[in-house]
Amino acid sequence: MEPLPRIRQVSLALGAEVHGVDLSRELSADVWKAIEDAFHEHSVLVFPGQHLTVEQQKTFARHFGKLVVHEHLLPMTVEGHPECMVLHNNEQKPPGLNDWHTDNSGWPEPPLGTVLHAKVTPEIGGDTLYSNMHLAYESLSAPLRTMLLELTAVHDVAKAFGREFANLQKSLRKKGIDPDSHFSGYAPVKHPLVRTHPVTGRRALYISSPYITHIDGLSDKESRALLDLLYRHAATDEFVYRHRWTEGDLLLWDNRCTQHLAVADYFPRERLMHRMNIHGDKPYLKL
Incomplete structure (x- = not known):
C-alpha cells in the first residue's frame, strides 16, 4: 500500500507543505484523497522538489478540473501547451503586477484554482x-458581515488589462495584442462580495482590486470607501502566508477563498514560472 503524504502546516492563517509524494508518478486514490482534503483545509498547498515536465504538471492540475485556455495569453504560453502560461522576468522584462488579487475574477466563471511551478x-526576492x-470575512464585525451579504461587485476585464497596469499592457503589445481593442468586447460581470465555497460551505470575502470597478447600489464615494476598507483588511498580516520560492516548488491554491500578491522586488534577477488555471464555476452566496 502506497504511504499517505505527510502534511505540514506552514502558517496559522493558511497553507501546508505536502511531503512524500512524487507528482511525476501515478498516485493512488488514497493519496489523491489526502491531497484533496488538505487542499480544502489549507487552501494553499506547497509541493517541494517537484521537477515536472509541462505534461506532468497538466496531469496533476487536471485532477482538479478542466484547464483554462486564455486567448489573450496564447502568445505567452509554452509551444504546444496553450494551457501553460510562461511567467518569465529578467533584466529585459521587469516584473509587472504587484497587487493583491484573485485570478481572472472578471470572467463569468473564474478559475477554481491555480497551479504554479517554479523553474x-x-x-x-x-x-x-x-x-x-x-x-478576512469571519473577522469582520457582525453588522458589516450582514451588510456585505446583500452586496455585489462589478468585475471588468477591461479594467484589469487597462492603462492602470502599464507593464501588463506593454507585455501584451510586445506579443502583438492591443489590450484596448482585444478586451473591449468583454462585458463586465457581477459577483457577490461574499461567496460560499462549493465544497466546504464556508463563506469567504470575494474581492480582486485589479478587476472591481464598483459595488452595485452604492454611490461612487461609498463604493470607494468600502472597497478601500476591504482591500486593507484583506491584507492584514494575521491572514497571510508568505512563500519563499525554491526551484522545483509546485504550488496549488484555491482562488475561491484566497488572494495572492507576487512581490515585484527581484529585478534584474531572473524568475521563470509555469502557470495553469483550473476551470471554476460562477461564484454564488448561499444564505
Whole structure:
C-alpha cells in the first residue's frame, strides 16, 4: 500500500507543505484523497522538489478540473501547451503586477484554482503572499458581515488589462495584442462580495482590486470607501502566508477563498514560472 503524504502546516492563517509524494508518478486514490482534503483545509498547498515536465504538471492540475485556455495569453504560453502560461522576468522584462488579487475574477466563471511551478527562482526576492479570505470575512464585525451579504461587485476585464497596469499592457503589445481593442468586447460581470465555497460551505470575502470597478447600489464615494476598507483588511498580516520560492516548488491554491500578491522586488534577477488555471464555476452566496 502506497504511504499517505505527510502534511505540514506552514502558517496559522493558511497553507501546508505536502511531503512524500512524487507528482511525476501515478498516485493512488488514497493519496489523491489526502491531497484533496488538505487542499480544502489549507487552501494553499506547497509541493517541494517537484521537477515536472509541462505534461506532468497538466496531469496533476487536471485532477482538479478542466484547464483554462486564455486567448489573450496564447502568445505567452509554452509551444504546444496553450494551457501553460510562461511567467518569465529578467533584466529585459521587469516584473509587472504587484497587487493583491484573485485570478481572472472578471470572467463569468473564474478559475477554481491555480497551479504554479517554479523553474528558475532568484536567490533573493520574488516571494508570493497569500491571504485567507475566509478569515478576512469571519473577522469582520457582525453588522458589516450582514451588510456585505446583500452586496455585489462589478468585475471588468477591461479594467484589469487597462492603462492602470502599464507593464501588463506593454507585455501584451510586445506579443502583438492591443489590450484596448482585444478586451473591449468583454462585458463586465457581477459577483457577490461574499461567496460560499462549493465544497466546504464556508463563506469567504470575494474581492480582486485589479478587476472591481464598483459595488452595485452604492454611490461612487461609498463604493470607494468600502472597497478601500476591504482591500486593507484583506491584507492584514494575521491572514497571510508568505512563500519563499525554491526551484522545483509546485504550488496549488484555491482562488475561491484566497488572494495572492507576487512581490515585484527581484529585478534584474531572473524568475521563470509555469502557470495553469483550473476551470471554476460562477461564484454564488448561499444564505
